[in-house]
Amino acid sequence: MGIMDFVKNGVQELMIARPDDKKNLLVYKHPDPTIPHFSQLTVDADESAVFFRDGSLVGTLRTAGAGQRHTLSAQNIPFLSNLVDNFTGGNIFTTDLFFVTMRPIYNVPFGDALGMMEDPALGEMVTPRVFGRMAFQVEDPEKLILRYLGIRATTEAEQADWVKRTLIASVKTVVGTYGDQNGVSLLQMMGMTQQLKEEFVKGAPELNDIGIKILEIADFNLNLNEEEYARLQEAQAEIGAAKRAARVANIGIA
Known part of the structure:
Protein backbone atom coordinates (compact mmCIF):
# COMPACT_ATOMS: atom_id res chain seq x y z
CA MET A 1 0.00 0.00 0.00
CA GLY A 2 1.44 3.37 -1.05
CA ILE A 3 1.23 6.75 0.67
CA MET A 4 -1.65 7.94 -1.52
CA ASP A 5 -3.59 4.81 -0.58
CA PHE A 6 -3.24 5.80 3.07
CA VAL A 7 -4.66 9.24 2.25
CA LYS A 8 -7.49 7.95 0.05
CA ASN A 9 -8.54 5.31 2.56
CA GLY A 10 -8.49 7.70 5.48
CA VAL A 11 -5.81 5.74 7.34
CA GLN A 12 -4.12 8.16 9.69
CA GLU A 13 -1.26 6.09 11.05
CA LEU A 14 1.94 4.87 9.50
CA MET A 15 4.77 3.49 11.60
CA ILE A 16 8.16 5.05 10.82
CA ALA A 17 11.45 3.95 12.36
CA ARG A 18 14.99 3.10 11.38
CA PRO A 19 15.08 -0.59 10.30
CA ASP A 20 17.03 -2.91 12.59
CA ASP A 21 19.46 -3.82 9.81
CA LYS A 22 20.37 -0.10 9.43
CA LYS A 23 21.16 0.52 13.12
CA ASN A 24 24.88 0.31 12.37
CA LEU A 25 24.79 3.32 10.02
CA LEU A 26 25.92 6.71 11.26
CA VAL A 27 23.22 8.27 9.05
CA TYR A 28 20.13 6.57 7.66
CA LYS A 29 17.75 8.36 5.30
CA THR A 60 15.05 17.79 15.00
CA LEU A 61 13.43 15.27 17.34
CA ARG A 62 15.01 13.10 20.03
CA THR A 63 13.36 10.11 21.67
CA ALA A 64 9.82 10.47 23.01
CA GLY A 65 10.75 8.13 25.87
CA ALA A 66 11.09 4.41 26.40
CA GLY A 67 8.43 2.60 24.38
CA GLN A 68 6.92 5.91 23.20
CA ARG A 69 6.43 7.36 19.72
CA HIS A 70 6.05 10.85 18.28
CA THR A 71 2.69 11.51 16.61
CA LEU A 72 3.59 13.56 13.54
CA SER A 73 1.13 16.43 13.69
CA ALA A 74 1.79 20.15 13.39
CA GLN A 75 -0.36 20.62 16.49
CA ASN A 76 2.00 18.42 18.50
CA ILE A 77 5.23 19.48 16.75
CA PRO A 78 4.92 23.05 15.39
CA PHE A 79 7.92 22.95 13.03
CA LEU A 80 6.13 20.27 10.98
CA SER A 81 3.83 23.00 9.62
CA ASN A 82 6.78 23.93 7.37
CA LEU A 83 6.58 20.49 5.77
CA VAL A 84 2.88 20.45 4.85
CA ASP A 85 2.22 19.64 1.19
CA ASN A 86 -0.87 21.69 0.29
CA PHE A 87 -1.31 19.85 -3.02
CA THR A 88 -2.52 16.82 -1.05
CA GLY A 89 -5.03 18.82 0.95
CA GLY A 90 -2.57 19.23 3.79
CA ASN A 91 -2.59 15.51 4.61
CA ILE A 92 1.05 14.88 3.75
CA PHE A 93 4.40 16.12 5.04
CA THR A 94 7.10 16.41 2.39
CA THR A 95 10.54 16.00 3.93
CA ASP A 96 13.95 14.38 3.80
CA LEU A 97 14.05 12.53 7.13
CA PHE A 98 17.44 11.42 8.46
CA PHE A 99 18.16 9.24 11.48
CA VAL A 100 21.52 10.12 13.06
CA THR A 101 23.31 7.84 15.51
CA MET A 102 24.18 9.77 18.69
CA ARG A 103 25.81 7.04 20.78
CA PRO A 104 29.64 6.88 21.04
CA ILE A 105 31.29 4.76 18.36
CA TYR A 106 34.43 2.98 19.56
CA ASN A 107 37.53 1.29 18.20
CA VAL A 108 37.48 2.77 14.69
CA PRO A 109 40.87 2.20 13.01
CA PHE A 110 42.45 4.91 10.87
CA GLY A 111 45.69 5.44 9.03
CA ASP A 112 46.97 7.43 6.07
CA ALA A 113 49.54 9.95 4.90
CA LEU A 114 48.86 13.53 5.95
CA GLY A 115 50.03 14.84 2.61
CA MET A 116 52.88 17.25 1.99
CA MET A 117 53.47 19.66 4.87
CA GLU A 118 56.28 21.84 6.19
CA ASP A 119 57.96 20.79 9.40
CA PRO A 120 56.96 23.56 11.85
CA ALA A 121 60.46 23.92 13.32
CA LEU A 122 62.87 22.69 10.65
CA GLY A 123 61.25 24.10 7.50
CA GLU A 124 61.63 20.88 5.49
CA MET A 125 58.75 19.61 3.33
CA VAL A 126 57.76 16.07 4.31
CA THR A 127 54.78 13.68 4.14
CA PRO A 128 54.17 12.28 7.65
CA ARG A 129 51.87 9.32 8.23
CA VAL A 130 49.50 8.60 11.12
CA PHE A 131 47.87 5.45 12.43
CA GLY A 132 45.68 4.63 15.39
CA ARG A 133 42.17 3.93 16.65
CA MET A 134 39.53 6.46 17.62
CA ALA A 135 36.27 6.78 19.49
CA PHE A 136 33.91 9.54 18.39
CA GLN A 137 30.39 10.82 18.90
CA VAL A 138 28.02 13.07 16.99
CA GLU A 139 27.45 16.28 18.97
CA ASP A 140 25.53 18.28 16.37
CA PRO A 141 23.27 16.11 14.16
CA GLU A 142 22.02 19.09 12.16
CA LYS A 143 25.54 20.17 11.22
CA LEU A 144 26.40 16.56 10.35
CA ILE A 145 23.49 16.29 7.92
CA LEU A 146 24.29 19.63 6.29
CA ARG A 147 27.77 18.28 5.47
CA TYR A 148 26.43 14.81 4.68
CA LEU A 149 24.13 16.18 1.99
CA GLY A 150 27.21 17.01 -0.05
CA ILE A 151 28.67 13.49 -0.01
CA ARG A 152 25.68 11.11 0.20
CA ALA A 153 27.60 8.22 1.75
CA THR A 154 24.94 5.53 2.09
CA THR A 155 26.85 2.41 3.17
CA GLU A 156 28.59 1.80 6.50
CA ALA A 157 31.97 1.61 4.73
CA GLU A 158 31.40 4.89 2.85
CA GLN A 159 30.34 6.70 6.02
CA ALA A 160 33.32 5.34 7.98
CA ASP A 161 35.66 6.41 5.18
CA TRP A 162 34.18 9.92 5.23
CA VAL A 163 34.77 10.26 8.97
CA LYS A 164 38.31 8.84 8.69
CA ARG A 165 39.25 11.19 5.86
CA THR A 166 37.93 14.11 7.87
CA LEU A 167 39.93 12.92 10.89
CA ILE A 168 43.13 12.79 8.83
CA ALA A 169 42.53 16.40 7.75
CA SER A 170 42.03 17.33 11.41
CA VAL A 171 45.23 15.54 12.45
CA LYS A 172 47.19 17.52 9.86
CA THR A 173 45.72 20.78 11.16
CA VAL A 174 46.36 19.90 14.82
CA VAL A 175 49.93 18.69 14.19
CA GLY A 176 50.81 21.85 12.26
CA THR A 177 49.19 24.16 14.79
CA TYR A 178 50.77 22.39 17.78
CA GLY A 179 54.20 22.53 16.16
CA ASP A 180 53.88 26.23 15.31
CA GLN A 181 52.61 27.21 18.76
CA ASN A 182 55.21 25.18 20.67
CA GLY A 183 58.17 25.48 18.31
CA VAL A 184 58.66 21.73 18.00
CA SER A 185 59.56 19.63 14.98
CA LEU A 186 57.89 16.49 13.69
CA LEU A 187 60.87 14.56 15.06
CA GLN A 188 59.98 15.76 18.54
CA MET A 189 56.25 15.24 18.04
CA MET A 190 56.83 11.60 17.11
CA GLY A 191 57.63 11.10 20.79
CA MET A 192 54.80 13.29 22.09
CA THR A 193 51.85 11.00 21.39
CA GLN A 194 50.07 11.70 24.68
CA GLN A 195 50.19 15.47 24.18
CA LEU A 196 48.94 15.15 20.61
CA LYS A 197 46.11 12.81 21.61
CA GLU A 198 45.01 15.37 24.18
CA GLU A 199 45.04 18.06 21.49
CA PHE A 200 42.84 15.94 19.19
CA VAL A 201 40.30 15.37 21.97
CA LYS A 202 40.39 19.07 22.85
CA GLY A 203 39.44 20.03 19.32
CA ALA A 204 39.76 18.50 15.84
CA PRO A 205 38.69 21.40 13.57
CA GLU A 206 37.55 19.53 10.47
CA LEU A 207 35.61 16.97 12.51
CA ASN A 208 34.08 19.71 14.65
CA ASP A 209 32.91 21.31 11.39
CA ILE A 210 30.79 18.25 10.60
CA GLY A 211 29.37 18.01 14.13
CA ILE A 212 31.61 15.20 15.43
CA LYS A 213 33.72 15.18 18.59
CA ILE A 214 36.71 12.91 19.21
CA LEU A 215 36.31 11.09 22.53
CA GLU A 216 39.55 9.13 22.53
CA ILE A 217 42.58 8.31 20.40
CA ALA A 218 44.44 5.04 21.06
CA ASP A 219 47.59 3.43 19.63
CA PHE A 220 48.47 6.73 17.97
CA ASN A 221 51.58 6.64 15.81
CA LEU A 222 53.07 9.55 13.85
CA ASN A 223 55.96 8.54 11.59
CA LEU A 224 58.03 9.35 8.52
CA ASN A 225 59.64 7.24 5.84
CA GLU A 226 63.37 6.56 6.27
CA GLU A 227 64.52 9.19 3.75
CA GLU A 228 62.44 11.98 5.27
CA TYR A 229 63.36 10.97 8.81
CA ALA A 230 67.07 11.14 7.91
CA ARG A 231 66.56 14.50 6.20
CA LEU A 232 64.92 16.00 9.28
CA GLN A 233 67.69 14.62 11.48
CA GLU A 234 70.24 16.27 9.21
CA ALA A 235 68.35 19.57 9.27
CA GLN A 236 68.11 19.41 13.05
CA ALA A 237 71.85 18.72 13.29
CA GLU A 238 72.59 21.72 11.05
CA ILE A 239 70.42 23.99 13.19
CA GLY A 240 72.08 22.65 16.33
CA ALA A 241 75.54 23.31 14.87
CA ALA A 242 74.52 26.85 13.88
CA LYS A 243 73.22 27.55 17.40
CA ARG A 244 76.43 26.28 18.96
CA ALA A 245 78.48 28.43 16.60
CA ALA A 246 76.37 31.46 17.50
CA ARG A 247 76.89 30.86 21.22
CA VAL A 248 80.64 30.51 20.71
CA ALA A 249 80.73 33.76 18.75
CA ASN A 250 78.63 35.51 21.38
CA ILE A 251 81.09 34.71 24.18
CA GLY A 252 84.10 35.51 22.01
CA ILE A 253 85.76 32.10 21.87
CA ALA A 254 88.17 31.88 18.94
Missing part, protein backbone atom coordinates in the same frame (compact mmCIF):
# COMPACT_ATOMS: atom_id res chain seq x y z
CA HIS A 30 14.09 7.34 5.36
CA PRO A 31 13.38 6.24 1.77
CA ASP A 32 9.99 7.95 1.30
CA PRO A 33 9.88 11.79 1.20
CA THR A 34 6.10 11.80 1.76
CA ILE A 35 4.79 11.09 5.26
CA PRO A 36 1.07 11.13 6.20
CA HIS A 37 -0.16 13.28 9.07
CA PHE A 38 -0.45 11.37 12.36
CA SER A 39 2.23 8.87 11.39
CA GLN A 40 3.93 7.33 14.42
CA LEU A 41 7.68 8.04 14.52
CA THR A 42 10.00 5.99 16.72
CA VAL A 43 13.28 7.69 17.63
CA ASP A 44 15.56 5.51 19.73
CA ALA A 45 17.36 6.90 22.78
CA ASP A 46 20.69 6.78 20.93
CA GLU A 47 19.63 8.70 17.82
CA SER A 48 18.11 11.91 16.49
CA ALA A 49 15.57 12.37 13.71
CA VAL A 50 16.47 15.37 11.55
CA PHE A 51 13.94 16.86 9.11
CA PHE A 52 15.06 18.73 6.00
CA ARG A 53 13.17 20.21 3.08
CA ASP A 54 14.75 21.52 -0.13
CA GLY A 55 18.18 21.24 1.46
CA SER A 56 17.27 23.38 4.49
CA LEU A 57 17.01 22.29 8.11
CA VAL A 58 13.45 22.31 9.46
CA GLY A 59 13.73 20.64 12.86
Whole structure:
Protein backbone atom coordinates (compact mmCIF):
# COMPACT_ATOMS: atom_id res chain seq x y z
CA MET A 1 0.00 0.00 0.00
CA GLY A 2 1.44 3.37 -1.05
CA ILE A 3 1.23 6.75 0.67
CA MET A 4 -1.65 7.94 -1.52
CA ASP A 5 -3.59 4.81 -0.58
CA PHE A 6 -3.24 5.80 3.07
CA VAL A 7 -4.66 9.24 2.25
CA LYS A 8 -7.49 7.95 0.05
CA ASN A 9 -8.54 5.31 2.56
CA GLY A 10 -8.49 7.70 5.48
CA VAL A 11 -5.81 5.74 7.34
CA GLN A 12 -4.12 8.16 9.69
CA GLU A 13 -1.26 6.09 11.05
CA LEU A 14 1.94 4.87 9.50
CA MET A 15 4.77 3.49 11.60
CA ILE A 16 8.16 5.05 10.82
CA ALA A 17 11.45 3.95 12.36
CA ARG A 18 14.99 3.10 11.38
CA PRO A 19 15.08 -0.59 10.30
CA ASP A 20 17.03 -2.91 12.59
CA ASP A 21 19.46 -3.82 9.81
CA LYS A 22 20.37 -0.10 9.43
CA LYS A 23 21.16 0.52 13.12
CA ASN A 24 24.88 0.31 12.37
CA LEU A 25 24.79 3.32 10.02
CA LEU A 26 25.92 6.71 11.26
CA VAL A 27 23.22 8.27 9.05
CA TYR A 28 20.13 6.57 7.66
CA LYS A 29 17.75 8.36 5.30
CA HIS A 30 14.09 7.34 5.36
CA PRO A 31 13.38 6.24 1.77
CA ASP A 32 9.99 7.95 1.30
CA PRO A 33 9.88 11.79 1.20
CA THR A 34 6.10 11.80 1.76
CA ILE A 35 4.79 11.09 5.26
CA PRO A 36 1.07 11.13 6.20
CA HIS A 37 -0.16 13.28 9.07
CA PHE A 38 -0.45 11.37 12.36
CA SER A 39 2.23 8.87 11.39
CA GLN A 40 3.93 7.33 14.42
CA LEU A 41 7.68 8.04 14.52
CA THR A 42 10.00 5.99 16.72
CA VAL A 43 13.28 7.69 17.63
CA ASP A 44 15.56 5.51 19.73
CA ALA A 45 17.36 6.90 22.78
CA ASP A 46 20.69 6.78 20.93
CA GLU A 47 19.63 8.70 17.82
CA SER A 48 18.11 11.91 16.49
CA ALA A 49 15.57 12.37 13.71
CA VAL A 50 16.47 15.37 11.55
CA PHE A 51 13.94 16.86 9.11
CA PHE A 52 15.06 18.73 6.00
CA ARG A 53 13.17 20.21 3.08
CA ASP A 54 14.75 21.52 -0.13
CA GLY A 55 18.18 21.24 1.46
CA SER A 56 17.27 23.38 4.49
CA LEU A 57 17.01 22.29 8.11
CA VAL A 58 13.45 22.31 9.46
CA GLY A 59 13.73 20.64 12.86
CA THR A 60 15.05 17.79 15.00
CA LEU A 61 13.43 15.27 17.34
CA ARG A 62 15.01 13.10 20.03
CA THR A 63 13.36 10.11 21.67
CA ALA A 64 9.82 10.47 23.01
CA GLY A 65 10.75 8.13 25.87
CA ALA A 66 11.09 4.41 26.40
CA GLY A 67 8.43 2.60 24.38
CA GLN A 68 6.92 5.91 23.20
CA ARG A 69 6.43 7.36 19.72
CA HIS A 70 6.05 10.85 18.28
CA THR A 71 2.69 11.51 16.61
CA LEU A 72 3.59 13.56 13.54
CA SER A 73 1.13 16.43 13.69
CA ALA A 74 1.79 20.15 13.39
CA GLN A 75 -0.36 20.62 16.49
CA ASN A 76 2.00 18.42 18.50
CA ILE A 77 5.23 19.48 16.75
CA PRO A 78 4.92 23.05 15.39
CA PHE A 79 7.92 22.95 13.03
CA LEU A 80 6.13 20.27 10.98
CA SER A 81 3.83 23.00 9.62
CA ASN A 82 6.78 23.93 7.37
CA LEU A 83 6.58 20.49 5.77
CA VAL A 84 2.88 20.45 4.85
CA ASP A 85 2.22 19.64 1.19
CA ASN A 86 -0.87 21.69 0.29
CA PHE A 87 -1.31 19.85 -3.02
CA THR A 88 -2.52 16.82 -1.05
CA GLY A 89 -5.03 18.82 0.95
CA GLY A 90 -2.57 19.23 3.79
CA ASN A 91 -2.59 15.51 4.61
CA ILE A 92 1.05 14.88 3.75
CA PHE A 93 4.40 16.12 5.04
CA THR A 94 7.10 16.41 2.39
CA THR A 95 10.54 16.00 3.93
CA ASP A 96 13.95 14.38 3.80
CA LEU A 97 14.05 12.53 7.13
CA PHE A 98 17.44 11.42 8.46
CA PHE A 99 18.16 9.24 11.48
CA VAL A 100 21.52 10.12 13.06
CA THR A 101 23.31 7.84 15.51
CA MET A 102 24.18 9.77 18.69
CA ARG A 103 25.81 7.04 20.78
CA PRO A 104 29.64 6.88 21.04
CA ILE A 105 31.29 4.76 18.36
CA TYR A 106 34.43 2.98 19.56
CA ASN A 107 37.53 1.29 18.20
CA VAL A 108 37.48 2.77 14.69
CA PRO A 109 40.87 2.20 13.01
CA PHE A 110 42.45 4.91 10.87
CA GLY A 111 45.69 5.44 9.03
CA ASP A 112 46.97 7.43 6.07
CA ALA A 113 49.54 9.95 4.90
CA LEU A 114 48.86 13.53 5.95
CA GLY A 115 50.03 14.84 2.61
CA MET A 116 52.88 17.25 1.99
CA MET A 117 53.47 19.66 4.87
CA GLU A 118 56.28 21.84 6.19
CA ASP A 119 57.96 20.79 9.40
CA PRO A 120 56.96 23.56 11.85
CA ALA A 121 60.46 23.92 13.32
CA LEU A 122 62.87 22.69 10.65
CA GLY A 123 61.25 24.10 7.50
CA GLU A 124 61.63 20.88 5.49
CA MET A 125 58.75 19.61 3.33
CA VAL A 126 57.76 16.07 4.31
CA THR A 127 54.78 13.68 4.14
CA PRO A 128 54.17 12.28 7.65
CA ARG A 129 51.87 9.32 8.23
CA VAL A 130 49.50 8.60 11.12
CA PHE A 131 47.87 5.45 12.43
CA GLY A 132 45.68 4.63 15.39
CA ARG A 133 42.17 3.93 16.65
CA MET A 134 39.53 6.46 17.62
CA ALA A 135 36.27 6.78 19.49
CA PHE A 136 33.91 9.54 18.39
CA GLN A 137 30.39 10.82 18.90
CA VAL A 138 28.02 13.07 16.99
CA GLU A 139 27.45 16.28 18.97
CA ASP A 140 25.53 18.28 16.37
CA PRO A 141 23.27 16.11 14.16
CA GLU A 142 22.02 19.09 12.16
CA LYS A 143 25.54 20.17 11.22
CA LEU A 144 26.40 16.56 10.35
CA ILE A 145 23.49 16.29 7.92
CA LEU A 146 24.29 19.63 6.29
CA ARG A 147 27.77 18.28 5.47
CA TYR A 148 26.43 14.81 4.68
CA LEU A 149 24.13 16.18 1.99
CA GLY A 150 27.21 17.01 -0.05
CA ILE A 151 28.67 13.49 -0.01
CA ARG A 152 25.68 11.11 0.20
CA ALA A 153 27.60 8.22 1.75
CA THR A 154 24.94 5.53 2.09
CA THR A 155 26.85 2.41 3.17
CA GLU A 156 28.59 1.80 6.50
CA ALA A 157 31.97 1.61 4.73
CA GLU A 158 31.40 4.89 2.85
CA GLN A 159 30.34 6.70 6.02
CA ALA A 160 33.32 5.34 7.98
CA ASP A 161 35.66 6.41 5.18
CA TRP A 162 34.18 9.92 5.23
CA VAL A 163 34.77 10.26 8.97
CA LYS A 164 38.31 8.84 8.69
CA ARG A 165 39.25 11.19 5.86
CA THR A 166 37.93 14.11 7.87
CA LEU A 167 39.93 12.92 10.89
CA ILE A 168 43.13 12.79 8.83
CA ALA A 169 42.53 16.40 7.75
CA SER A 170 42.03 17.33 11.41
CA VAL A 171 45.23 15.54 12.45
CA LYS A 172 47.19 17.52 9.86
CA THR A 173 45.72 20.78 11.16
CA VAL A 174 46.36 19.90 14.82
CA VAL A 175 49.93 18.69 14.19
CA GLY A 176 50.81 21.85 12.26
CA THR A 177 49.19 24.16 14.79
CA TYR A 178 50.77 22.39 17.78
CA GLY A 179 54.20 22.53 16.16
CA ASP A 180 53.88 26.23 15.31
CA GLN A 181 52.61 27.21 18.76
CA ASN A 182 55.21 25.18 20.67
CA GLY A 183 58.17 25.48 18.31
CA VAL A 184 58.66 21.73 18.00
CA SER A 185 59.56 19.63 14.98
CA LEU A 186 57.89 16.49 13.69
CA LEU A 187 60.87 14.56 15.06
CA GLN A 188 59.98 15.76 18.54
CA MET A 189 56.25 15.24 18.04
CA MET A 190 56.83 11.60 17.11
CA GLY A 191 57.63 11.10 20.79
CA MET A 192 54.80 13.29 22.09
CA THR A 193 51.85 11.00 21.39
CA GLN A 194 50.07 11.70 24.68
CA GLN A 195 50.19 15.47 24.18
CA LEU A 196 48.94 15.15 20.61
CA LYS A 197 46.11 12.81 21.61
CA GLU A 198 45.01 15.37 24.18
CA GLU A 199 45.04 18.06 21.49
CA PHE A 200 42.84 15.94 19.19
CA VAL A 201 40.30 15.37 21.97
CA LYS A 202 40.39 19.07 22.85
CA GLY A 203 39.44 20.03 19.32
CA ALA A 204 39.76 18.50 15.84
CA PRO A 205 38.69 21.40 13.57
CA GLU A 206 37.55 19.53 10.47
CA LEU A 207 35.61 16.97 12.51
CA ASN A 208 34.08 19.71 14.65
CA ASP A 209 32.91 21.31 11.39
CA ILE A 210 30.79 18.25 10.60
CA GLY A 211 29.37 18.01 14.13
CA ILE A 212 31.61 15.20 15.43
CA LYS A 213 33.72 15.18 18.59
CA ILE A 214 36.71 12.91 19.21
CA LEU A 215 36.31 11.09 22.53
CA GLU A 216 39.55 9.13 22.53
CA ILE A 217 42.58 8.31 20.40
CA ALA A 218 44.44 5.04 21.06
CA ASP A 219 47.59 3.43 19.63
CA PHE A 220 48.47 6.73 17.97
CA ASN A 221 51.58 6.64 15.81
CA LEU A 222 53.07 9.55 13.85
CA ASN A 223 55.96 8.54 11.59
CA LEU A 224 58.03 9.35 8.52
CA ASN A 225 59.64 7.24 5.84
CA GLU A 226 63.37 6.56 6.27
CA GLU A 227 64.52 9.19 3.75
CA GLU A 228 62.44 11.98 5.27
CA TYR A 229 63.36 10.97 8.81
CA ALA A 230 67.07 11.14 7.91
CA ARG A 231 66.56 14.50 6.20
CA LEU A 232 64.92 16.00 9.28
CA GLN A 233 67.69 14.62 11.48
CA GLU A 234 70.24 16.27 9.21
CA ALA A 235 68.35 19.57 9.27
CA GLN A 236 68.11 19.41 13.05
CA ALA A 237 71.85 18.72 13.29
CA GLU A 238 72.59 21.72 11.05
CA ILE A 239 70.42 23.99 13.19
CA GLY A 240 72.08 22.65 16.33
CA ALA A 241 75.54 23.31 14.87
CA ALA A 242 74.52 26.85 13.88
CA LYS A 243 73.22 27.55 17.40
CA ARG A 244 76.43 26.28 18.96
CA ALA A 245 78.48 28.43 16.60
CA ALA A 246 76.37 31.46 17.50
CA ARG A 247 76.89 30.86 21.22
CA VAL A 248 80.64 30.51 20.71
CA ALA A 249 80.73 33.76 18.75
CA ASN A 250 78.63 35.51 21.38
CA ILE A 251 81.09 34.71 24.18
CA GLY A 252 84.10 35.51 22.01
CA ILE A 253 85.76 32.10 21.87
CA ALA A 254 88.17 31.88 18.94
